Amino acid sequence: MTDLPAPYPTALGASSSTAITLLGKDLARDVMGEVGFGELAYWLATQRRPTPGQVRVFEAVLAALADHGFTPTAIVTRLTYLSAPDSVQGALAAGLLGGGSRFLGVTEDTGAFLHEVLERHPGPLPCEEAGWDELALETVSAQRASGRFVPGLGHHVHKEGDPRTSRLMEIAVEEQQFGPHLSLFAAIGRTHPQVLGKTLPLNGAGVCGAALADLDLPLPLLRGFALLARTAGLIGQLAEEMRHPVANDIFLSVDLNNRPVAPDPHPGNRP
Incomplete structure (x- = not known):
């Protein structure tokens, strides 16, 4: 008899030929149209359904962090789209990768x-x-x-x-x-x-x-929630870039104003 593979337990999403379950609920019947995205995001992270008050605070946080204008994350998203307009996912990923100690x-x-x-x-x-x-x-x-x-x-x-x-x-x-x-x-x-x-x-x-x-x-996921919020903002940045592009002007403002200088001496080469 062939040994069966070990099971991989999960309380998140699972599919059968006739249904999809998520958090123990029927996705199509009990979640879609019934659970807001902010509520679902909280629920997925904690596996506890939040109260209406928790949802309101959580969604206020998401709104607060969604977009701050032409920050480095927004600029790099627009520039990546300029370079690779066939890769929306790459542009979004580039912006999210900039979420570090100074931003987000x-x-x-x-x-x-x-x-x-x-x-x-x-x-x-x-x-x-x-x-x-x-x-x-x-x-x-x-x-x-x-x-x-x-x-x-x-x-x-x-x-x-x-x-x-x-x-x-x-x-x-x-x-x-x-x-x-x-x-x-x-x-x-x-x-x-x-x-x-x-x-x-x-x-x-x-x-x-x-x-x-x-x-x-979960404290180790707090930056993840900031990135979740910023994803919405970066989608907005891409949508505006498609309608009113500025990335090429940003690129040219640097490219046409660069100034050649002598290389910095390597520390090991200094007398």
């Missing part, structure tokens, strides 16, 4: 940072604003003493305040999803000037990371 990665960095602080905190977490402020002061002081930045603090454009931050916090309060990560992040916003000697805004990517962590989403 801040969402994951902030959520993980706040979670680490909360995990290290001895005893019960604060119940009042004063307690959160005390913890925030300790946190910012420790970061400064070690020469490290506080993730989610500061923005290169929104110097007077990122409009996404206050709005997402409002939504989280309305839906009773304002948990310890957002509480600590808000306290950092209130107290950091006492340590740094200047006032910096809490940026949108950071507040999104705090909100996602409060939704109890």
Whole structure:
């Protein structure tokens, strides 16, 4: 008798000759037309169906991160499409690959940072604003003493305040999803000037990371949710590039203005 291969268990999608199941539901009958995409994305990642309040906060995060204009991720998507118009998937992938520590990665960095602080905190977490402020002061002081930045603090454009931050916090309060990560992040916003000697805004990517962590989403996937949001934005960038192309002008602005210079001497060749 031939040994049968070991089974590969999954609670996600599976198909038979007559049906497709997803998360234990009939895809065609119970999911399509019944479950929104944001709700489904949360459900797929956690295998827990979210509450309406969780869905609203989650989708607010996706909206906040979808598009920020001509960022490097958008530019490289447009330039890749210019170079390979037959490869929409390549253009989208090029933009998503640029989601790192400066763009999009801040969402994951902030959520993980706040979670680490909360995990290290001895005893019960604060119940009042004063307690959160005390913890925030300790946190910012420790970061400064070690020469490290506080993730989610500061923005290169929104110097007077990122409009996404206050709005997402409002939504989280309305839906009773304002948990310890957002509480600590808000306290950092209130107290950091006492340590740094200047006032910096809490940026949108950071507040999104705090909100996602409060939704109890897997921390190693927080950047994935930022990329999910940015995929929609990059599709929009491609659609606009097809209608009103600018990628060739971007390319020519560099190509026609390059300036030849002598090569930098290799460090090993210096006297």
